[in-house]
Amino acid sequence: MAETTVPSASRLGSLALFVPKLVTVFQEGYSLAALKADVFAGLTVAIVAMPLSMALAIASGVGPERGLFTAVVAGFFISALGGSRHQIGGPTGAFVVVVFNVVARFGYDGLVVATLMAGIMLIAAGLARLGTFIKYIPYPVVTGFTSGIALIIFSSQVGDLLGLTLVHVPGDVLGKWQAYLAALATFRWQALAIAAGTLAAIVAIRRALPRVPAFLIAIALGAGACWALGFPIQTIGTRFGGIPNMLPAPHWPSASWSELRDLFPSAFTIFLLGGIESLLSAVVADGMTGRRHRSNGELVAQGIANIASACMGGIPATGAIARTATNIRAGARSPVAGIVHAIGVLAMMMLLAPLVSFIPLAALGAVLVVVCWNMAEFEAFRTILRGPRGDMVLLLVTFALTILVDLSVAIGVGVVLASFIFMHRMARAVEAETGVVLIEDDAEEGAPDGEGALERKSLPPGVEVFRLSGPFFFGAAAHFEKALAETGRRPRVIILRMDEVPLIDTTGAMILKKFFRAVRAGDTRVILCGVKPGPARVLKAMQIDILQAATLDAALAMARTLIA
Numbered sequence: 001m002a003e004t005t006v007p008s009a010s011r012l013g014s015l016a017l018f019v020p021k022l023v024t025v026f027q028e029g030y031s032l033a034a035l036k037a038d039v040f041a042g043l044t045v046a047i048v049a050m051p052l053s054m055a056l057a058i059a060s061g062v063g064p065e066r067g068l069f070t071a072v073v074a075g076f077f078i079s080a081l082g083g084s085r086h087q088i089g090g091p092t093g094a095f096v097v098v099v100f101n102v103v104a105r106f107g108y109d110g111l112v113v114a115t116l117m118a119g120i121m122l123i124a125a126g127l128a129r130l131g132t133f134i135k136y137i138p139y140p141v142v143t144g145f146t147s148g149i150a151l152i153i154f155s156s157q158v159g160d161l162l163g164l165t166l167v168h169v170p171g172d173v174l175g176k177w178q179a180y181l182a183a184l185a186t187f188r189w190q191a192l193a194i195a196a197g198t199l200a201a202i203v204a205i206r207r208a209l210p211r212v213p214a215f216l217i218a219i220a221l222g223a224g225a226c227w228a229l230g231f232p233i234q235t236i237g238t239r240f241g242g243i244p245n246m247l248p249a250p251h252w253p254s255a256s257w258s259e260l261r262d263l264f265p266s267a268f269t270i271f272l273l274g275g276i277e278s279l280l281s282a283v284v285a286d287g288m289t290g291r292r293h294r295s296n297g298e299l300v301a302q303g304i305a306n307i308a309s310a311c312m313g314g315i316p317a318t319g320a321i322a323r324t325a326t327n328i329r330a331g332a333r334s335p336v337a338g339i340v341h342a343i344g345v346l347a348m349m350m351l352l353a354p355l356v357s358f359i360p361l362a363a364l365g366a367v368l369v370v371v372c373w374n375m376a377e378f379e380a381f382r383t384i385l386r387g388p389r390g391d392m393v394l395l396l397v398t399f400a401l402t403i404l405v406d407l408s409v410a411i412g413v414g415v416v417l418a419s420f421i422f423m424h425r426m427a428r429a430v431e432a433e434t435g436v437v438l439i440e441d442d443a444e445e446g447a448p449d450g451e452g453a454l455e456r457k458s459l460p461p462g463v464e465v466f467r468l469s470g471p472f473f474f475g476a477a478a479h480f481e482k483a484l485a486e487t488g489r490r491p492r493v494i495i496l497r498m499d500e501v502p503l504i505d506t507t508g509a510m511i512l513k514k515f516f517r518a519v520r521a522g523d524t525r526v527i528l529c530g531v532k533p534g535p536a537r538v539l540k541a542m543q544i545d546i547l548q549a550a551t552l553d554a555a556l557a558m559a560r561t562l563i564a
Contacts, residue, residue, distance in 0.1 A: 017129070018297040021085045025334040034333040041332035042340025045088055045323050047213040049075070049341060050348050052323075052371070054236070054243075054356070055364040056091040059156050060099035060315060062108060064236055064356070065243040065349075067091045070309045072247065072346045074317030077305035079338025083294030084282040088323040088338050089305055093368075093375050094273045095316045097152050098407055102266045104171050109253045110263060115310035117260070117267035122274060122303030131295030137276060139507035140395040141414035143380045148402025148410065150375035157365040159183070163191025163233050173403050190231035191362040198222040198366035215367055222363035223355075236364075237357030245353035247346070248313040269408040270306075274318040278302045281319030287518060288328050322374060384506050386541050390421035391506040425471075425503055462492035463559045465552075469500040472508035472535070491524060493559040497552065499530030509542045516546055525562050529555040 049071050057067025071090040078089030102111045125131070155173045158180050159166050165186035170176055201218035226233065236242065255263070282293040302318060309317050327337055384395045394417055401410035459465065504512075516526050527547045531539070539546070549555035 017294055018083075018126070018300055019294070020081045020297065020301065020335070021083055021294070022080055022335040022339075025085065025336070030334065030336075035336065037331045037333050038337040039340050041327050041330035042337040043344045044213070044330040045327045045337070045341040046344025046348065047216050048326055049088070049090055049320075049323055050345050050352075051215045051219050051359075051364070051367055053091050053345070054359075055367045055371070056093060056096060057315060058240075058361065058364060059093075059096045059153055059368055060091070061103045062099070062111075062315060063240045063243070065240075066313055066315050068243065068345060068349050069247060069312055070314035070317050072342050072349070073312045073314055074305040074309040075342035075345065076339055077308050078278075078301055078317065078319065079335040079342065081297075081301035081304055082335065082338075083297030083301065084285055084319070084324075085291055085293075085334055086285045086289060086324055086328050086332050086337070087278070087282055087293075087298070087319045087335070088327050088341055089278075089302070089317050090320050090323065091315055092277060092318055092320050093153055093371050094146070094149055094277050094318065095270065096156070097149055097402075098266055098269050098273065099315055100156070101171050102263070106259070106263065109255075110259070111315065112251070112253050112310045113255045113259065114263045114267040114270060115306050115316050117263065118270035118274060118316065119303040119306035119310065121267065121271035122299050122306065124303075125271070125275060126296045126299030126301075126303065129296050131275075131279060131299050137411070137415060138391075138394065138418040138505070139380075139510050140384050140391045141398050141411065141418060142276065142280070143377050143384060144395045144398025144414060145402045145407060145410050147376050147381055148399045149407070150372040150377075151403055153368055153375070154372040157368050160234070160361040160365040161192060161195045161369075163188030163362065188233055190226075190229075191233040191360070194222050194226055194231065194233065194360050195362040195366045195369075197225065198363040199369060202366065202370055215370075219359055219363045219367065222360055222366070223358045226360045226363075227358055231360075234361045235357060236359045236361065239361065242357040243349065243353050245350045250311045251313065252311055265408055269406075269411075270316045272411060273407065274302055274306065274316060275299055277321070278319035281321040281324050284321055285324050285328060287514065288325065322371075380510075383510075383542055386543070387506045387509070388538060388541070390425065394418055394421060422505070425505070460493075460556065460560050460563060462563055463495065463556070464491040464493075465495045465497065467497040467500065470502075472498075472501050472504040472512075492563050493525050493527065494519065495527045495529050495549075495552070495555045495559060497529045498535060499532070501535055502532060504535040504538050506538075506542070509538055509544060512539075512546075513542070513544050516544070525559075527555045527558055 050068065053067035053071040054064035055067070057064050057070070060067075067090075075089045078087055082089070099111060102114055106114075152173055155176045156169075158164075158176070159169060162180070162184075163186070164180060164183040166179055166183050169179055198218045198221070201221055202214045205212055205214035205217055223235075225231075226235070278298055279293075279295055282295065282298055286292055298319075305317055309315065323341075327341070330337075332338075381395070385392050394414060397417060398410050398414040401413055519526060525547065527549055528539075529549050529552055531548055536548075547558065549558055
């Protein structure tokens with residue numbers, strides 16, 4: 001459902017694209033009931049974010065405190081200035097690989113400079129209104145590098161899960177596994193027992209008590225067992241000396257032009273990952289709540305948050321999909337919940353700093369195993385492998401380059417390869433036509449007459465008819481989502497006329513699948529009408545089960561039956 005823009009924002013013209021949703025919420029009126037809901041949701045997310053932030057920081061090759069600084073500082077600015085009502089910001093798994101490599105090559109100061117550069121790029125991209133274009137990265141590319149990152153993070157945790165003593169851990173995946181094999185003689189069964197117990201506790205708590213913070217409880221149990229049994233394994237205290245109970249003083253590093261040039265590729269990767277994941281997270285939040293985010297305003301907020309995080313001892317940050325979903329499920333109403341989350345992490349850091357030293361690294365490794373499992377997107381991976389051959393190749397190439405070469409190379413090659421695949425499909429599509437997907441309500445005034453024309457008065461009550469026109473590929477799918485959101489209607493039956501759609505790719509099919517699930521939850525049924533053989537094969541291969549009719553008359557008859 002489209003979100004109503006407040007009058008004061010509309011008078012700002014183009015500046016309305018950058019008005020924080022927090023301002024919009026207060027202009028609409030903010031009640032005490034909303035504050036109570038936001039405080040509860042924010043504290044719930046804070047309990048989830050604290051152990052996760054430390055685990056992600058350690059996996060990134062920095063101290064656990066830097067993950068907490070990021071959750072506090074970046075989390076605050078992303079919620080206070082962002083274009084999404086429910087976005088939760090902080091360190092995420094997407095950054096682990098690039099942060100680890102930058103710290104290994106240039107040290108932490110080099111990471112700060114790269115993050116500052118990425119923050120400036122994000123602000124510039126938002127002001128240039130490039131937020132829409134970042135969302136055009138094809139689904140197989142996103143799935144490929146996300147799954148690759150999951151495998152890399154898991155590989156980085158094997159040493160702690162097995163309690164291995166390692167003098168030097170290489171940055172590449174193959175080098176890591178060679179180092180692990182060489183250090184197998186130092187294996188400690190106690191570390192594996194703590195990791196397995198923590199993992200089992202997380203799974204059991206999530207199944208039995210889904211509303212309880214499984215990460216925090218499982219880590220507390222693991223730390224208690226390690227201390228009570230006197231296991232000789234590494235903890236946060238033995239490796240890092242604990243964490244501070246306050247934020248550090250601001251720090252602004254210096255860098256030469258040659259250092260800026262060397263750090264630019266890493267900064268660009270941080271910028272790209274931050275932009276992509278933040279907007280993906282905002283889209284997920286929109287799908288769960290029916291709201292609409294401001295993508296360009298979100299990019300500007302992400303840039304400011306990353307600059308602030310870098311200056312306050314943190315690491316790169318972006319919108320966290322899992323924590324954002326947790327925030328929504330906990331009943332969040334506005335960005336106030338995200339601000340409360342940041343304050344809650346700071347409060348726990350101040351109160352629990354002495355106890356954090358006892359947390360075993362094996363227990364944090366178990367937390368990251370769960371993160372990797374959720375990032376891997378096994379179902380999406382298998383679905384794309386069953387889809388068109390071009391999308392399968394695109395997925396596998398991006399996945400392999402992410403693991404074996406570099407994230408920025410993987411994304412760049414993936415986007416270029418996707419363009420070539422699309423051009424190849426367009427060349428083979430006999431009925432292909434230029435332009436983007438158009439969604440036309442046939443009953444609107446001024447609609448063209450001719451064969452298949454339809455007037456609203458002839459539609460059964462509760463039925464809406466839309467026409468998709470042109471190739472339904474990754475670049476057009478976003479227009480489909482936006483146009484449907486802007487209709488604001490909730491009919492009993494939606495008929496999608498696809499007789500003018502010559503081809504559909506994996507991203508388009510996944511967008512349709514998400515749309516079908518969303519409207520089905522609201523008791524709305526969807527009927528596809530006039531699907532051509534090519535798109536029909538893709539929908540079948542992607543296992544998208546939906547009602548179909550050969551003609552519009554048949555679809556209308558089916559709609560009448562469903563309503564009756």
